[in-house]
Amino acid sequence: MNPVTAWHDEHAYFGRLLDLLQEEVDRLYAGESPHYELVLDIVAYLRDYSDQVHHPREDEAFRRLARRCPELQPTIARLQQEHRVIAQSGVRLRELVEEAAVDAVVPRAQIEAAAATYIVYYRSHIATEEQEILPAAARELTDVDWTAARNAAPSRANPLASDGAGERFRSLRRRIASEAGHAPRTLQCSTSAWRALTLRV
Ligand SMILES: [Fe+2]
Numbered sequence: 756m757n758p759v760t761a762w763h764d765e766h767a768y769f770g771r772l773l774d775l776l777q778e779e780v781d782r783l784y785a786g787e788s789p790h791y792e793l794v795l796d797i798v799a800y801l802r803d804y805s806d807q808v809h810h811p812r813e814d815e816a817f818r819r820l821a822r823r824c825p826e827l828q829p830t831i832a833r834l835q836q837e838h839r840v841i842a843q844s845g846v847r848l849r850e851l852v853e854e855a856a857v858d859a860v861v862p863r864a865q866i867e868a869a870a871a872t873y874i875v876y877y878r879s880h881i882a883t884e885e886q887e888i889l890p891a892a893a894r895e896l897t898d899v900d901w902t903a904a905r906n907a908a909p910s911r912a913n914p915l916a917s918d919g920a921g922e923r924f925r926s927l928r929r930r931i932a933s934e935a936g937h938a939p940r941t942l943q944c945s946t947s948a949w950r951a952l953t954l955r956v
């Protein structure tokens with residue numbers, strides 16, 4: 756698969772997960788209780804597979820792109836910083852939701868603010884990459900660059916597509932299964948698999 760297409764597919768997939776997270780935040784706005792296990796699954800998934808696989812690969816692609824396109828260096832520096840902020844805010848959101856899930860007294864406004872900030876920040880980050888980085892990367896990066904980026908983090912099977920994944924991500928797998936029937940087998944999902952995937956109700 757074309758690496759830029761795979762990159763874009765992963766963004767679309769993360770975007771769908773953020774949509775699900777937004778639906779749970781909307782419950783909070785409406786004064787209802789969110790599905791805490793689902794929220795934890797989404798944040799854990801994004802922590803495990805975006806912070807540990809997608810972002811390290813991007814960081815390597817960014818380093819190579821910055822050498823070829825000096826005009827992109829300020830944008831790339833900001834995106835690299837955002838990877839760290841996204842990771843830290845994901846940790847904070849997970850802590851708050853974990854506390855709330857075990858009936859600790861966590862002010863609702865605190866969870867709302869942390870989740871809304873995470874979603875807005877993450878969406879803006881992806882949008883900048885889609886608009887400013889992917890087109891330049893498609894133009895400038897070579898097979899050697901793409902291989903180096905891919906090798907910056909190990910490939911992992913997508914646990915959301917695995918029937919034998921046990922309890923991990925149980926809630927999120929159920930939600931996805933109820934809405935789409937299946938998820939991509941790996942994060943480097945094929946375009947056809949992605950097109951067939953509709954996570955929203
Ligand atoms: Fe990124």
Ligand SMILES: [Fe+2]
Nearest residue numbers: 766813881884
């Ligand atoms: Fe990205």
